[in-house]
Amino acid sequence: MNIGFDAKRAYHNDTGLGFFSRVLVELLASYHPEHRYFLFNPKPGSMFRPQASHIQEVQPSAPLHKILRGAWRSKWICKDLKRLQIDLYHGLSQEIPSGIHTTGIPSVVTIHDLFAELYPSDFSFISTKIYRSKMRYACKYANRIMAISEETKRHITNTYHINPSKIDVAYQSCDPIFSNIVSEEKKERIRAKYNLPREFFLHVGTIIERKNLLNICKALQLVQQEIPLPLVVVGKGGAYKKKVKQYLADNRLQDKVIFLTDALAAAGKKPFVETEDFPALYQMATAMIYPSFYEGFGLPIIEAMSGGVPVITSSTSCMPEIGGDAAFYVHPEKPEEMAEGFRKFYGDALYRQQAIAKGFINVQRFAPEVYVQSVINIYQAALNNK
Template sequence: MNIGFDAKRAYHNGTGLGFFSRVLIKLMAAHYPQHNYYLFNPKPGTLFQPETTNIREILPTQSLHKLLSSAWRSKWVTKDLQKLKIDLYHGPSQEIPRGIPQTGIASVVTIHDLFPELYPQDFKPIDVKIYRTKLRYACNYANKIMAISEETKGHIVEKYGTDPARIDVAYQSCDPIFNVIEGVDKKEVIREKYGLPQQFFLHVGTIIERKNLLNICKALKLVQEEIELPLVVVGKGSDYKEKVKQYLIDNQLEEKVIFLSDQLAARGKKPFIATEDFPGLYQLSTAMIYPSFYEGFGMPIIEAMSGGVPVITSTTSCMPEIAGDAAFLANPERPEEMAEGFRKFYGDASYRNAAIAKGLQNAERFSPGKYVQSVMNIYNSAL
């Protein structure tokens, strides 16, 4: 079978959708080597380096298509799909090309979340309009919709009236590097490289209101007399980050929160974490806290658990669905509940060890083999 992918994110996005696309493509090509995988990339990029011979990058060749590469990706690419005899096309980032139903080529679209629908105030009006147009088209015309959680599936049905029978849930798998328990020496190299303290709590995610960093900081204030551990924050931010920083200043908590990108920049280093260092970074932490108000999936939960790191997360959205009974669940509106999670993982070794064991077991639900099997089942049902 010839399988095509919208590969813009794989080649050009260094964060969420890029990680998702790269992991998906690599796992499918490795587990199902009998198929050919065509990556339709609107312009050259360097973030993805395929490692198997059954993956082929396709770039626009006509001058007009190169000049208007976004139009090629969103519509004109259908001619290339037909020319290459693509049997199935997968849009892994919430959209499919216009006109693909007329080609007779089966299509699958992955829907990760409905953030602009649920939180339109957090986006520019033009971005919300573009998002809705692309997503509605994909939900109306894709042969199959792949939702990354039951939570996301429910929102698609609620917001767009899509027939639930057209939507299958396929839980993601994290990059296999997170399943490796790093040795002491490797972790110490990472600690020194990024200037990390001996013990710390960890928060991973873009610094925006939905990720709830301010309430994490309020929880830290509640335990500041009991627990000396700082919080290491990995992620970028702007206005909301400044709001959090002002809270820290007002409450004399500046030394309790380390914004890792800022610290690296201050040391004259590149302000980001190398992908291969993330597992060790997680595993150096006492616990990872991720109390978002809403997520489509919550990948850091699985990344942490896969490496034996206990997790504090939310009672809301998809977090209980993904974390199962392996995490400490806290109401994201209540810093006092997060503070209790800090106390449990810092002061109760037996509780922490039990959570680690449960987390490793829970992570098996999201193994690469189970993931690619569920995706291939969706592909076959779309044909």
């Protein structure tokens, strides 16, 4: 079978959608080498270099398509899908090409979240309109919808009035490197590379209001006399980050939070953590805290648990669905509950070890082979429903 993918994010995105795209394509190619995988990429990119011979990158070739690459990806790509005899097309990031339903080629669209519907203030007015329009179109015309959590499925059903029987939930898997337990020697190299403290709490995610860093900082203030550990923050930010930094300055907590992206840039280094270094970064942490107000999935939860790192996360949205019985749950608006999580994982060694053990069990639900099979099942349902 020839399977086509919208690969823009795979080649150009260094956050969640990019990781999702790269991991899925490589897992499918590994577990099902009998298929051919065509990655439709509107322009050259360096973030993805798959080595398998049955993975092929496709870029626009016609002169006009090279000039109007966005239009090629959004509509004109349908001609290339037919030319390459694509049997199934998967829109990996919430959209499918306009008119694909008229080609006879069945399609699947992955809907990760409905941020543009639920948090429009996080986007510009134009971006919100575009995202909403593309998601509505994809949900209407795709043969199957792949939701990454039951939470996301509920939002699709309620917001776009889609029959839930058209939506399949496929819990994603994280990159297998997160399951590799890092040696102490390598941890020391990574510690020196990023100038990290001996012990710390960790927060991974874009610094926006929905990710809730300000309340994490308020929790740190509550335990500053009890727990000496700083918080390492990995992620970019804008106006909200300034608000957080002002809070830290007002409360003399600047030395309690390390904005790693800023620190790397100030040192003249690449302002991001390299993918292969993330497992060590997680595994050096006493705990990872992720009290978002809303997520479509919450990938850092399983990235942390896969490497034996306990997790503090929200009792709302999809987080309990993903964290199972292994996480310490807090209300995202209650710093005092986050502070209690800090105390438990810092001061109670037995509790921490029990949480780690539960985490290893919990992540088996997201094992690569389980994930790949669920996606293949969705593809078969789409082929049967064309």
